[in-house]
Amino acid sequence: MSAPAKDLVETPVLAVEGLSTAFRQQDGSLRTVVEDVSFTIGPRRTLAVVGESGSGKSVTALSIMRLLPGRKSRIGGSVRLNGEELTTLPMDAMRRIRGNDVAMIFQEPMTSLNPLLTIGYQIAEVLIRHRGMSFAAARAETVRLLEKVRIPEARSRFDEYPHRFSGGMRQRVMIAMALACRPKLLIADEPTTALDVTIQAQTLDLIKSLQDEEGMSVLFITHDMGVVAEVADETVVMYQGKTVEMGATADIFANPRHPYTRALLSAVPKLGSMKGTSAPSRFPLIDPATGRQRENQSPVPADSEMRPRAQPVLEVKNLTTRFPIRKGLFGGLRGRVHAVESVSFSVQPGETLSLVGESGCGKSTTGRSILRLVDPTAGSVTVDGKDIRAMKPAELRRARRGMQMIFQDPFASLDPRATVGSAIAEPMLTHGAASRSGVRQRVVELLHRVGLSAETAQRFPHEFSGGQRQRICIARALALEPKIIIADEAVSALDVSIKAQIVNLMLDLQQSLGIAYVFISHDMAVVERISHRVAVMYLGRIVEIGPRAAVFENPQHPYTRKLLAAVPAADPSRRTMRRASGTEADIPSAIRPVDYRVPELAFREVGEGHLVLQG
Amino acid sequence: MIGYVVRRVLQMIPVLFGITLVVFVLLRASGDPVSLMLGEEASEAQIAQLREAYGLDRPLYEQYAVYMGDLLTGDFGRSIRYNNQPALEVVLERLPATASLAAMALVYAILISLPAGIIAALYRRRIPDQIASFLSVLGQAMPNFWLGIMLILVFAIWFGWFPVSGREDAYAVVLPGLALGASLAAVLTRLLRSSMIEVLSQDYIRTARAKGIGPTAVMLRHAIRNALLSYLTVIGLEASSLMAGAVVTEQVFAWPGIGLLAIQAINSRDMAVVQTIVILAALIVMLVNLLVDVLYSLIDPRIQHV
Structure with a gap:
């Protein structure tokens, strides 16, 4: 960890000096998005560039590769790769460096591969281009690379197309492609952000072990402090296009100097930070300008622990949702997706129950089934003593007043052509919950509640940032004074500091209005903050449910343990990822044959209200 | 793939059936070919005779049934204009x-x-x-x-x-x-x-x-x-x-x-x-x-x- 001194002696693989990037605006003026950024990466070292959206970290990477549109951008400063200046290189020479000396992997494995070309060809193309190999030689080498990134049955998968691969597998293909020519530098732009935690752990582990084998340097771009702590030797913190702090990763985590770094670190949810408490707790927020604590930091008081014997506001019993798979000439039933299988839980007024799990585990379908946005196959959902499943359409509409939903993407869940005011007013008007004259007053009230000003009502969604939009969505959900809000990955798309603010807002609202939340999330650290109780889902089933403290401090089911172990610790002094996780397969699918008989589910009680699926 | 093509071809049958119905009815609703063929001086009797010859005096559904029956045997009817030549032949030419x-x-x-x-x-x-x-x-x-x-x-x-x-x-x-x-x-x-x-x-x-x-x-x-x-x-x-x-x-x-x-x-x-x-x-x-x-x-x- 004390390598910086040694770096001064060795020639750096990459030396960036005074890099500035500006984009040409519509009116011809230049807007600077990266300003005077400098750093060096030594041989075999990993440097992380960390920052929130708009901090210029991705633009920095694309500037190094000169992948920005030439007519619309201007790059200044110097980028030297092993002493060779890249910014002034002719384009032809630059192309010989891309994919050869410097390779890059991107955030979105689902869209970063060409859907119409086989994955084998896409890797072989690099070898043919830079190594001048024949197709046969490139093919053999590609199979070797696929094996190296641990893709099972590499030889037969050469001719498959990307859509047959899961996100994690596609990212491995991208890594194989990047490593094809043994580059000296790998630029990884948020390579694990779109992946599930266990897959993220595998992918980070793979990058690290390949880095050791090949002796590459890595420039790692991420917004996730947990990932930084896990992988980086040195860290550069970027804020609004500028470097605000730079140094050895351990130093930055131990003694952040710049106020923004402190704000960023304080907003990072750290797994295990809630040990010994049972109530949810707000994030301590720090002002990025002053470095001081911004808000009154009282934790949610103990009396917010719900009265245990109250009548539950929501009771779900044996909820099962399956989707038929039809194929063939007459659309015959070929199988079923067992999306939700015998899920039971109850939620008390003012309580937060979190549903956690990885993609495809059925947590979102559970949320939608509760509101009957998809029709469940079996089971009962009782809200305020009434069974949602037995309701006629008109009754169901009335019942939905009491339960609202907040979705993941605040950009897609607001109508771009409706003003914020009318978006919030609409549910009240449809349900006749307020008169036309009263509704305006109510909208203003709601906006104040979520921390927005009254004049927000006249503006349109595109004028707001992601965090502000999520506040608007929350105001809309509150309009009908629901007893329960289902928040489906409501903070997952937000930057850490914004995420912390929205979580705090949700906790405040729960405290003052007594709302119950079903908080659907894959993010264990946020779940730890916000929940009273937690249900862990895997393949459509709840495998473990109980009070948050019990599940996090005494996890019983192997999957819960695996999930908790995969979360990066945001602490460079205890890197948690193990080499062992590398070869495990993807999350299995919940598709079953038609005649599949669901095994009986049996739970074992390990503590008060703490149940674990057996077998 | 072959199954898919077969299925798609089978799906064309109801569509074609619907098209024959619509065209048949619309054409009959738009006027009588006989008066046009014989000109204005034709007598009632001549018209009636020709209508009978072409089967135009029968109810519409009967005419359609006859037409569909012929169609299934590959007979698309005969052209009035081109000397009673088979219509399909006229079109294919x-x-x-x-x-x-x-x-x-x-x-x-x-x-x-x-x-x-x-x-x-x-x-x-x-x-x-x-x-x-x-x-x-x-x-x-x-x-x-x-x-x-x-x-x-x-x-x-x-x-x-x-x-x-x-x-x-x-x-x-x-x-x-x-x-x-x-x-x-x-x-x-x-x-x-x-x-x-x-x-x-x-x-x-x-x-x-x-x-x-x-x-x-x-x-x-x-x-x-x-x-x-x-x-x-x-x-x-x-x-x-x-x-x-x-x-x-x-x-x-x-x-x-x-x-x-x-x-x-x-x-x-x-x-x-x-x-x-x-x-x-x-x-x-x-x-x-x-x-x-x-x-x-x-x-x-x-x-x-x-």
Whole structure:
């Protein structure tokens, strides 16, 4: 960890000096998005560039590769790769460096591969281009690379197309492609952000072990402090296009100097930070300008622990949702997706129950089934003593007043052509919950509640940032004074500091209005903050449910343990990822044959209200 | 794949059935062929006699049942206008003329739109794009009969390079093909431009560039195939407007195809011929769309017809 001194002696693989990037605006003026950024990466070292959206970290990477549109951008400063200046290189020479000396992997494995070309060809193309190999030689080498990134049955998968691969597998293909020519530098732009935690752990582990084998340097771009702590030797913190702090990763985590770094670190949810408490707790927020604590930091008081014997506001019993798979000439039933299988839980007024799990585990379908946005196959959902499943359409509409939903993407869940005011007013008007004259007053009230000003009502969604939009969505959900809000990955798309603010807002609202939340999330650290109780889902089933403290401090089911172990610790002094996780397969699918008989589910009680699926 | 094609062909049957019903009823609602055949001086008795001979005195549903029965044995009825010749024969005789016209139009459309769309996308918002956009708006705005007349005026009358009408010479198809293909070329150019622009902004294009692939190879190997997917779909959808356009174009160029035949048959209430043309046209449009869907699945591995 004390390598910086040694770096001064060795020639750096990459030396960036005074890099500035500006984009040409519509009116011809230049807007600077990266300003005077400098750093060096030594041989075999990993440097992380960390920052929130708009901090210029991705633009920095694309500037190094000169992948920005030439007519619309201007790059200044110097980028030297092993002493060779890249910014002034002719384009032809630059192309010989891309994919050869410097390779890059991107955030979105689902869209970063060409859907119409086989994955084998896409890797072989690099070898043919830079190594001048024949197709046969490139093919053999590609199979070797696929094996190296641990893709099972590499030889037969050469001719498959990307859509047959899961996100994690596609990212491995991208890594194989990047490593094809043994580059000296790998630029990884948020390579694990779109992946599930266990897959993220595998992918980070793979990058690290390949880095050791090949002796590459890595420039790692991420917004996730947990990932930084896990992988980086040195860290550069970027804020609004500028470097605000730079140094050895351990130093930055131990003694952040710049106020923004402190704000960023304080907003990072750290797994295990809630040990010994049972109530949810707000994030301590720090002002990025002053470095001081911004808000009154009282934790949610103990009396917010719900009265245990109250009548539950929501009771779900044996909820099962399956989707038929039809194929063939007459659309015959070929199988079923067992999306939700015998899920039971109850939620008390003012309580937060979190549903956690990885993609495809059925947590979102559970949320939608509760509101009957998809029709469940079996089971009962009782809200305020009434069974949602037995309701006629008109009754169901009335019942939905009491339960609202907040979705993941605040950009897609607001109508771009409706003003914020009318978006919030609409549910009240449809349900006749307020008169036309009263509704305006109510909208203003709601906006104040979520921390927005009254004049927000006249503006349109595109004028707001992601965090502000999520506040608007929350105001809309509150309009009908629901007893329960289902928040489906409501903070997952937000930057850490914004995420912390929205979580705090949700906790405040729960405290003052007594709302119950079903908080659907894959993010264990946020779940730890916000929940009273937690249900862990895997393949459509709840495998473990109980009070948050019990599940996090005494996890019983192997999957819960695996999930908790995969979360990066945001602490460079205890890197948690193990080499062992590398070869495990993807999350299995919940598709079953038609005649599949669901095994009986049996739970074992390990503590008060703490149940674990057996077998 | 074979199962898929069989299924699609089977699905055409109810559609064709519906089409026969609609055409049959509409034609009978629009007037009586007999009075037109015999002229104004015909006596009541003559008219009644001829109506009986053609079965027109019977109730509509009976007529339809007889017609459908004949249809299933391959008998499309006989033409009133062409000496009682079988209607199918009359139509099939004219089919090659229309087919060559439509093929020519399609060749023009592709030869023009493929380079124009790609260049427009590459030089987005610059001069070449603006020229291509202007021409494609023009191409869509000009009615094809007007364009046909202008082409005749300039290239047939002034320059005398091509015949004014008819299809005696092999190269006679050049002008009517262009008149018919121009608006399709315009539609396809605009479509290809926008799908090309979309494809070029995709992550996998950035990946290809990050691999060090040169701009031409990125274009040829990574971009065009993806952009062609929507292009192909629209060609399928436009097959029907090509048929409709042929009716007008053939009229302008006196092109002896199905379109010209259709106009003549409608005017003389030659019901069997009109019905045959409509059924055949519907069949062709459906087959073209099936062909497009099959091609689509060959290009795009994500689409699998089973």
